[in-house]
Structure formats: C-alpha cells, structure tokens
Amino acid sequence: MSPKKTVFLTGASRGIGKAIYTKLKKEKYYIIAPTRRELDLNNPISLYRYNDIQKNLKVDVLINNAGINFPQWIDELEDKNISETLQINLISPIKLIRTFVPHMKKQRWGRIVNISSMFGLVARGKQTMYTVTKHGINGVTKALALELGPHNILVNSVCPGFVNTDLVKRNPPEKIAALVKDVPLGRLAEPEEIAELVSFLISNKNTYITGANILIDGGFTCR
Ligand SMILES: NC(=O)c1ccc[n+]([C@@H]2O[C@H](COP(=O)([O-])OP(=O)(O)OC[C@H]3O[C@@H](n4cnc5c(N)ncnc54)[C@H](OP(=O)(O)O)[C@@H]3O)[C@@H](O)[C@H]2O)c1
Known part of the structure; x- marks a missing residue:
C-alpha cells in the first residue's frame, strides 16, 4: 500500500465511518473527511x-459511507423521508463518484467502496426507502464495475x-436483543x-x- 494515497470518506464523525477513519489513519492514508457542516449530503x-x-x-479512493434510515410503514411514509433518504444514500454518493472518477481514470488506478447494507440484498418491512437506496447503490456498484474496470478502477x-x-x-434494548437472537454469531x-x-x-x-456486494452480517441473511 502506498502511504500517500488520498481517501475521501463521508460520515466519519461516528459509527462505521469513524472506525474506517481510525483504521486508515493508522495505515498512513491521507484522509479527507468533511463534516456535515462542510458538506451536507442532503443539500x-x-x-x-x-x-x-x-x-x-x-x-484515489472514495468511500461513500454516510447514510440514514428512518423506518416508516408505507402508508405513513413522509415525502421528506423519501427525498432525504434518496438524496443522502443514493444521489449524493453517485455525484461524488462522478466528481472523483476523472482523476482515477487519468492515473489508471482507483478504488470506490460504497457502504451499503444487507438490506441492499434482502428486504424488511417498514424499511422501503432504506431498502430502495441500498439496492440502488448495489446496482451502481455493479454498473460502475463494468464501466470502470477497463480503467483499473475497482468498485x-x-x-x-x-x-x-x-x-x-x-x-430499545429489548428490540436489539430480539435482532441479535436471529444472528447466528449471536451479537452485533x-x-x-x-x-x-x-x-x-x-x-x-x-x-x-x-x-x-459483500455481505458482512454474521450469517443473518442465511435463514
Ligand atoms: N449500523 C448498522 O447497523 C448498519 C448496517 C448496515 C449498513 N449501515 C450503513 O453504514 C453507514 C454508516 O452507518 P452508521 O451505523 O455508522 O451510522 P451513524 O452512526 O448513524 O452515522 C451516520 C454518519 O453519516 C453522517 N451523515 C448523516 N446525514 C448526513 C448528511 N446529510 N450529510 C453529511 N453526513 C451525514 C453522520 O454525520 P453527523 O454526525 O453529522 O450526523 C454520521 O457521520 C450507512 O450508510 C448505513 O446505512 C449501517
């Protein structure tokens, strides 16, 4: 790994993005990780x-990590939820890829990772917009692997x-306990x-x- 590679990472303030930031920093990548105040992906x-x-x-490397999920049943689904989930989880990641691909093409090397979800491969009630956007980003991944493979850009x-x-x-803790019960590895x-x-x-x-579209779900979707 060249220590000089530049990574653009969204959603690094918390959760998965923060863990990615910490790991890549240790590996000596140069990381650009705008806060929401610097770059609001909903806007x-x-x-x-x-x-x-x-x-x-x-x-050199784009990691589309930021994402939201506001579960709502279809008959209560608000317009705001539709537009925000589409914008943050799908439209903005596509636009960021569009911005950074020309340089990757020019140097004939690039890596793009989209943080999707198991709900990009299976579905769950009350999660229409999340499911739509995560299936969507998995589609983007496949389409761009075809388009960008000849340029040595892996997606x-x-x-x-x-x-x-x-x-x-x-x-609530009881809901988390119920979720974990269905994970073969027995934990989050x-x-x-x-x-x-x-x-x-x-x-x-x-x-x-x-x-x-690589599953990392402790075996949850095997059943
Ligand atoms: N946690 C899970 O179980 C799980 C499972 C499957 C997939 N994922 C996916 O993994 C990714 C990260 O999830 P997480 O669990 O780490 O989420 P999280 O802890 O809720 O953190 C979300 C991150 O996204 C950022 N963000 C949200 N809205 C934004 C906006 N409008 N503009 C810029 N940044 C915004 C947040 O910034 P602020 O701090 O400013 O809010 C935060 O850094 C998401 O794409 C999610 O769908 C998560």
Whole structure:
C-alpha cells in the first residue's frame, strides 16, 4: 500500500465511518473527511459548492459511507423521508463518484467502496426507502464495475448486518436483543470489523474483487 494515497470518506464523525477513519489513519492514508457542516449530503447546493471549491482534489479512493434510515410503514411514509433518504444514500454518493472518477481514470488506478447494507440484498418491512437506496447503490456498484474496470478502477459495496452504532443503538434494548437472537454469531458487528473489510478492499492486496456486494452480517441473511 502506498502511504500517500488520498481517501475521501463521508460520515466519519461516528459509527462505521469513524472506525474506517481510525483504521486508515493508522495505515498512513491521507484522509479527507468533511463534516456535515462542510458538506451536507442532503443539500444538492452544498454538494455543488463543495465540488466547485474542491474540484482540483486528486482523490484515489472514495468511500461513500454516510447514510440514514428512518423506518416508516408505507402508508405513513413522509415525502421528506423519501427525498432525504434518496438524496443522502443514493444521489449524493453517485455525484461524488462522478466528481472523483476523472482523476482515477487519468492515473489508471482507483478504488470506490460504497457502504451499503444487507438490506441492499434482502428486504424488511417498514424499511422501503432504506431498502430502495441500498439496492440502488448495489446496482451502481455493479454498473460502475463494468464501466470502470477497463480503467483499473475497482468498485465494491460492503453490506453489513446489524452494527453496534447509533443507527442500531437508538432502538430499545429489548428490540436489539430480539435482532441479535436471529444472528447466528449471536451479537452485533463492531464498526471495526467493517473497517477491516474496507481496508482490504481499497488496498493493493485487492487485485480482482470488483462489482461485488459483500455481505458482512454474521450469517443473518442465511435463514
Ligand atoms: N449500523 C448498522 O447497523 C448498519 C448496517 C448496515 C449498513 N449501515 C450503513 O453504514 C453507514 C454508516 O452507518 P452508521 O451505523 O455508522 O451510522 P451513524 O452512526 O448513524 O452515522 C451516520 C454518519 O453519516 C453522517 N451523515 C448523516 N446525514 C448526513 C448528511 N446529510 N450529510 C453529511 N453526513 C451525514 C453522520 O454525520 P453527523 O454526525 O453529522 O450526523 C454520521 O457521520 C450507512 O450508510 C448505513 O446505512 C449501517
């Protein structure tokens, strides 16, 4: 691994993103990790302005990690939930890829990792928008693996199960206990376990995995 590679990482303030940040920092990557105040992924103008200011950034590795999930039954689904989940989980990641791919193409090396979810591969009630966006980003991963493979840019999705972050911990303890009961490994994943996989995927050790939607769910989706 070249210690000089530049990584662009979203959602590094907490949870999985923070664990990825910590791991990659130890591995001597140069990391650009804008806070929500610097780059609000829910705001197309913020993204446009940020891109304009940063258009000369030479990013070798893009990790689209930031994401939201507001579970609502379909008959109570608010317009705000539809637009925000689409914007943050799907549209902004696509636009960030569009921004950084030209440099990757030019240097004939790039790595893109989208933090998706097991709900990019299976579904769950009350999770329509989350499921839509995570299936969507898995589709983006496959389409771009085809498009960018000839440029030596590898594109993958990491699809975690239940991870020990705010996204899960906001549930009452009895709900978390019920979720864990259905996980063959009998526990939540720790964010550091997700970071380990991301670190491998973006490294030079990954020479042939592209277009993959990789489950890391403790076996949850096997049943
Ligand atoms: N936790 C799980 O069980 C789980 C399972 C499967 C997949 N995932 C996926 O993993 C990724 C990270 O999840 P997590 O559990 O680490 O989530 P988290 O602890 O809730 O953290 C979410 C991160 O996204 C950022 N973010 C949210 N809205 C943003 C916006 N409008 N603009 C910029 N940044 C924004 C947050 O920034 P602030 O600190 O400013 O809010 C935070 O850094 C997500 O894509 C999620 O879907 C999580």
